[in-house]
Amino acid sequence: MAAMHSKNMQRGSLAKSVSCNASVFPCVTNKMYRTIPSPPLTAGSSFSASPLRIHRISKFATLEQRSSSVIVKASVGKPWKPKDCRLVLEDGSVWTGHSFGAKGTEIGEVVFNTSLTGYEEIMTDPSYKGQFVAFTCPHIGNVGINFEDGESAKCHLGAIIVRDLSLTVSNYRSRVTLDEYCKKENVIGIAGIDTRSLTKALRDTGCLVGVITTDSSKSVDELVKMAKGWTIVGKDLLSVVSCEEPYEWRTGTHAEWEFAPHAVNLASTMPPFHVVAYDFGIKYNILRRLASYGCRITVVPATYPAAEVLKMNPDGVFFSNGPGDPSAAPYAVENAKEILGKKPVFGICMGHQILGQAFGGKTFKLKFGHHGGNHPIRYNPTGRVEISAQNHNFAVDPATLPSGVEVTHVNLNDGTCAGMFYKEKKAMTIQYHPESSPGPHDADICFEQFMDMMKAERTPIPVS
Numbered sequence: 001m002a003a004m005h006s007k008n009m010q011r012g013s014l015a016k017s018v019s020c021n022a023s024v025f026p027c028v029t030n031k032m033y034r035t036i037p038s039p040p041l042t043a044g045s046s047f048s049a050s051p052l053r054i055h056r057i058s059k060f061a062t063l064e065q066r067s068s069s070v071i072v073k074a075s076v077g078k079p080w081k082p083k084d085c086r087l088v089l090e091d092g093s094v095w096t097g098h099s100f101g102a103k104g105t106e107i108g109e110v111v112f113n114t115s116l117t118g119y120e121e122i123m124t125d126p127s128y129k130g131q132f133v134a135f136t137c138p139h140i141g142n143v144g145i146n147f148e149d150g151e152s153a154k155c156h157l158g159a160i161i162v163r164d165l166s167l168t169v170s171n172y173r174s175r176v177t178l179d180e181y182c183k184k185e186n187v188i189g190i191a192g193i194d195t196r197s198l199t200k201a202l203r204d205t206g207c208l209v210g211v212i213t214t215d216s217s218k219s220v221d222e223l224v225k226m227a228k229g230w231t232i233v234g235k236d237l238l239s240v241v242s243c244e245e246p247y248e249w250r251t252g253t254h255a256e257w258e259f260a261p262h263a264v265n266l267a268s269t270m271p272p273f274h275v276v277a278y279d280f281g282i283k284y285n286i287l288r289r290l291a292s293y294g295c296r297i298t299v300v301p302a303t304y305p306a307a308e309v310l311k312m313n314p315d316g317v318f319f320s321n322g323p324g325d326p327s328a329a330p331y332a333v334e335n336a337k338e339i340l341g342k343k344p345v346f347g348i349c350m351g352h353q354i355l356g357q358a359f360g361g362k363t364f365k366l367k368f369g370h371h372g373g374n375h376p377i378r379y380n381p382t383g384r385v386e387i388s389a390q391n392h393n394f395a396v397d398p399a400t401l402p403s404g405v406e407v408t409h410v411n412l413n414d415g416t417c418a419g420m421f422y423k424e425k426k427a428m429t430i431q432y433h434p435e436s437s438p439g440p441h442d443a444d445i446c447f448e449q450f451m452d453m454m455k456a457e458r459t460p461i462p463v464s
């Protein structure tokens, strides 16, 4: 299996332990805190044998500090409360469950995500704006919410759909429960949904628009009509989630979580590259990875004019991930066209789709998209297969690309285009998420390839 982020591995093991503990620690009551002694952590001891706990201490605490005191916080709703929330899909199906988080009514496109860890990163990925995420991982909420792993400053998605909302939280880094977080972020959650069945339905029909509501006065017909009258296609969501003003970013991956020390070594060998990054809903970990490889980044709003970007004379230009339909942001394609060939460029996900259009290609909507942490990707030039993190519903149609554009990466699940290289224009693109967060790190090498492109421009290789 591909190398996973140490933080994810840690959380994965905690997650497993908690689901066992929940059943052996039924005495916790709602909103109760208490301190209990922690069992010593000895070599070979299993987390699953430990009682439930939330450590209210620093992420950077020593193991001793981490195990010295524990706080148990009983959690969020009761599983026996009445089903008070409905998810109604445009095909007329009604899924009832227990509400958590915010109350109200929300509309969005329902997608399923198959990642086993990382619900915090997924919820804060701005690319999910306009969508409801159904987690196929059956137990969600068990590691709570910390304030360090968010991929943006807020939760952009419309709603979350889970099988089993954890009644307890066990993670020394957690600060609030998932229920509390959803309330604060005004996100509706629905629990007790048979997400396996929902996922199979979405795989058969393709993505469907849904309305989620805690309002019992609304009839099913009314909700189906609402769902049928809405679509994500043609909506420009990039400018909605983008920053308003340019800003600088310099912070790389924290040393505790750095998984590619060679990035840092590489960065120390040369002056930093200046990269201008278009923010279409940029994930923090993209910025961190660029910074770890030695970039000084100026993040600019989605609509920032290309001429202004070129005036900054950067070493390279980056086009970020982002929500919604890539064909609904023609201004971004025009900016990309103006920059292409003048500076090395790199696009991830929405950035790949925007650059694909700027090359002259077209995008189309996939049946149910790719959302998860284990999609195999083949890098054609070497045949190397990466296990990758994915989150997209649209794709570039390779048949529409002009000659000169090489499809470098292929998604082995369905053969779709997962990456391109346009040598003449000094452009590389990746449809998935080399920054992971959450997900495996196999594709981190893409960042190094971008550095190589910028390096080649800085010191041209002499022709012999």
Ligand SMILES: NC(=O)CC[C@H](N)C(=O)O
Binding pocket: 127, 320, 321, 322, 323, 324, 325, 326, 348, 349, 350, 351, 391, 392, 393, 394, 395
């Ligand atoms: N993560 C992304 O950038 C997603 C791109 C686009 N919104 C899609 O669904 O295909």
